[in-house]
Amino acid sequence: MPNTASAPLLHNVQRVKVLSAGIASLILMIGIARFAYTPMLPLMQQHAGLGVAQGGWLAAFNYAGYFCGALIAANISDLAKKDRLYRLGLLVALATTVGLGLTQNFWLWGLLRFFSGLSSAAGLLLGSGLVMHWLLRHQLRSELGIHFIGMGSGIFFTALFVYLVAGQISWQQHWFWFTALGCLLAIPAWFWLPKPNTSGYNVGGEKMVDRPPSQQFLQTFMLAYFCAGVGYAVITTFIVAHVNQITGDHEYGSVTFMIIGLAAAPACIIWDLVARKLGNLNALLLAFVLQFTGMLIPILSPGLIWTFIGAGLFGGTFIGIVSLVLTMAGRYFPTRPAKMMGKMTLSYGVAQMAAPAAAGVLSQWSGSYQLSIIISCGIMFLGCGLIYRLRHHE
Template sequence: MSNAVLGGTSTAPFNAWRATLCAACASLIGIGFARFAYTALLPAIIGAHWFAPSTAAYLGAANLGGYLAGALGARVLSRHASNVTILRVMMLLVVAAFFACAWPLSFLWFFAWRFVSGFAGGVLMVIAAPSVLAHVTPSRRGIVSGAIFAGLGLGIAASGTLVPLLLRQGLAQTWIGLGVLSLVLTTVAWHGWPASAPATAATPAHPKHRPAVPLTLRSLYIEYALNAVALVPHMIFLVDYVARGLGKGLDAGANYWVLYGLGAIVGPLFVGHLADRIGFARALRVAYVSQMFAVILPVLGLGLPALIVSSMVMGAFTPGIVPLVLGRVNELLAHHPASQKGAWSTATTSFATFQAGAAYGLSFLFAATSGNYSLLFVVGGVAMTLGLAANLVAAKMARA
């Protein structure tokens, strides 16, 4: 695929695939490594007596809190520095956080650096992909955004494969190894970012020319937030459900996490291609329906084949829902490109808020019900059903 096909009007030379690689590197280290690697590292951190189990859980939450702060602060940073500068600094912050976490000097030290890595990840999520997609023709944005967020999926897969290999060298060495790898990826991405936004991106928005968009866009924020809730049961409890809930042991739980990671790798590419074929609005509904059924499969008593399907489908949409929502935001605001970044920041913030809230809420529910796994997956299914209903109602009202 040539740059002429992918690229839009730009005031600077634009290498489409190199820019896509840069954004994929950003999602890989900022979200894939910085957030999901901690899931695999948590037992080792507790086992090495770096921190007590309850304290280590708070350290995991620090990254989610930082991510929310980054999603909120990205627009403020954009007013004071160029996108390229922000992206480079945020990737370097993630690198620094990995190296800093190799030395657990104190709880506050570790908490601060986990928060910093989350903050950088939130900023990268808001700025990286839009910086590239602004240069891409609408007909190819699905596959390009899918390629970008495949980096997130690779990070999820690496948490179940690469991290255990690094842990053979030691816990501190694992953090350093992730830092070195992230530094290499940052170097790869350093000079590939688009130098400036295309001329069309500077076009001022005209609010009075948006008749039906506000309702559909507000609904999209709600749908994305509810989708975040639906993803949490698998993200947090899948391995524990297989290992302890089904009595299959930790090795079996790890195998299902690898399946989840494999789904996460192919998911963004698949949904991106689907969106290019049928449009982002229809592709979103396919995603909602697929997750609505997949998230409750573990509680239907259909056996391990159903659990395999559930793991891979929910893994696919953990990163896969991101390019669909981003593409839908850009689609709804196609005539108001100056508003796209702000809308995407709002969507990311709603997702981060509900994801963090669901993580705490479902953990509390799990403890309060003495380990009722089924209830967690049912909550996820209800959330996704509400998201689909919001989508359908908003579409009907917009046509009325």
């Protein structure tokens, strides 16, 4: 007689392992391969000869890679192929991270940042899509927000590491330590995410059916997400350098980025709860408005305390916007969530390519990052209006 009492325990163990695999993959492919560059930017400018405009271009190269990855994700329906590309992304994340510490050639840096962007897309779109598919298939929709904890955690821990060891090791050694941590994270990210089930049915035997929104809704949704992408890209690329510039102290920038990461870590779960209470679009509108406020506060009141408050608002909302949008994609398309996730990220990706490059050039011309941040606030405000309009056209 089979031991049925052990079945729930085994299911819970597998659920924890899948969620842990997803969180570990996001810390590696988003937190390290993508966001470690932000707290590292001032160090590379001081010790590796990286210019202000060049810093913006390296961010743009990274976002170009992310854009290409989103394009690939949007055009792949085969779950087995997505699984293979996700695992390749883990290896690319490690290779590009260690590579940044092995050269001081700007064009090689650009190539590495491009491929790290590809790996980030593999983590956020393909990996998240695979985790979502597993959760939805096992009727665990309420746990979608837990997966995205990895994004905020990755941002916080990379900023904390740079803050704690800055001045004690070289900028190259920072990248080598990040790679060592990434190797540890790659183990659960690789082995604890099972191969995808392609049956199209959940564990209860019900067929998983896609319920896509209208084309007009999708187009407006993508344009609003583009606006959020501009605000996100400018702030996450330049906030550390901006705070260092206005305070004259190189520690405050890293602290600001840590606050962003600390606020982002629990944000996905919080916004998932808010969405259940208010509805997806109402929650998304609130997140847009609060992100805009978080971006605007340091400009209107540039004191350090207000900057930290703005950073907390921004961190708690930009990650919420991403998780809400990608979770909505999973609910509209439970059989192929990465497809809509990829399409949404294309609009976000265009903003991420154009905004940092333009902001870097503008900042070099003006001598500060303030004008770039003000312009990105204006675009974010437009995004708030678009989401408000969507509430009446779902």
